[in-house]
């Protein structure tokens with residue numbers, strides 16, 4: 001049965017947009033333009049979740065919430081507030097709101113929050129709608145949105161791409177996305193990891209060899225470059241490629257030709273090269289460990305994936321995505337849910353191993369779980385001992401004013417792509433006040449704030 005969501009919002013356009021978004025996600029939607037209308041609907045048609053604006057004509061969002069909690073305490077309520085109305089958000093949470101979201105509401109964040117709230121109550125959820133444009137990349141942060149825009153822009157070009165990012169940030173996933181979004185999608189995608197492989201082996205793996213080319217070459221074997229055809233060759237950990245092989249790869253890239261070992265018969269190179277590395281290649285060049293000319297050849301289009309700790313807003317949607325995925329793979333039904341405290345701890349953790357570490361941890365949590373629900377105390381000690389709420393996106397603990405403030409400031413900055421003047425306008429404060437807040441919550445160092453003295 002479809003989950004029923006009641007949207008209470010007086011601004012008609014916004015109400016229609018929210019209704020359209022939620023309907024497209026597979027939810028059934030009812031709409032009310034004020035608190036009184038909402039109460040009448042609730043009396044005859046109890047919804048599974050209520051999304052209400054804080055500022056309404058007549059009954060305010062918080063008053064409506066108190067009313068609902070008195071008659072239907074089991075229905076979760078999410079409140080939307082304007083920027084800067086942090087006191088009201090706190091008041092709403094104290095009155096029993098499940099969560100609050102600051103306007104303008106981020107669609108991805110809203111859907112993730114609704115799914116999380118309903119999932120926690122054991123509701124069966126509509127399957128995640130996977131927009132084709134998202135290429136399997138889950139996330140709501142500015143960084144992920146920017147990455148998706150670049151993928152769409154860059155995919156059709158034949159130019160080589162260099163993807164950088166720490167281990168486990170999703171470099172291979174992005175390489176596959178580039179391939180899928182390109183006009184090479186019907187050609188092969190071939191991945192090769194250059195890490196810690198001796199020269200002879202890298203060479204024969206990439207270029208292939210003829211029968212008899214070396215001892216043990218008992219048959220002719222095509223290399224990865226040949227196998228990729230007119231598709232994509234993904235060279236992972238390219239920074240670890242031996243220097244002698246770097247010269248050979250550069251030559252192949254320049255001449256658009258290569259030969260299998262043991263023959264002089266040239267083969268045309270048609271594949272697009274997408275390379276990836278977790279190292280700072282510019283530094284490797286400066287230290288003579290990587291050829292500068294090859295670096296420029298590969299780095300025609302640089303794509304950087306920030307570590308997970310720099311885009312904490314992605315943690316909640318990733319957690320829900322992985323919980324659903326893991327449970328469906330291992331046949332665990334209903335989907336294992338997670339408490340807001342546990343989620344807040346995951347959001348505050350540093351994730352040195354990035355998304356791969358998060359995915360593996362959740363798999364372990366699901367497999368070892370006996371109650372169908374992950375709680376903070378179930379998490380490994382190094383994760384739950386970190387100060388939860390220190391950097392979370394949408395789940396600051398209810399009465400923790402500094403964390404709520406941090407969340408609001410961060411959210412305004414993310415929505416304005418870190419344009420401080422625009423973020424200050426959104427928050428209804430001066431730029432100077434914003435910078436003071438940023439400094440207080442650790443978003444600006446002392447050096448950064450010296451700029452204020454020049455500004456003012």
Ligand SMILES: Nc1ncnc2c1ncn2[C@@H]1O[C@H](COP(=O)(O)OP(=O)(O)OP(=O)(O)O)[C@@H](O)[C@H]1O
Pocket residue numbers: 136137138139165166167168169170171172173174236278355356359
């Ligand atoms: N944004 C994302 N949405 C969903 N899954 C993701 C996302 N980013 C990464 N993953 C998943 O995380 C895991 C690690 O990603 P991937 O192997 O692409 O990382 P990597 O940067 O290539 O790692 P390494 O440098 O160690 O090779 C994979 O299972 C991948 O599907």
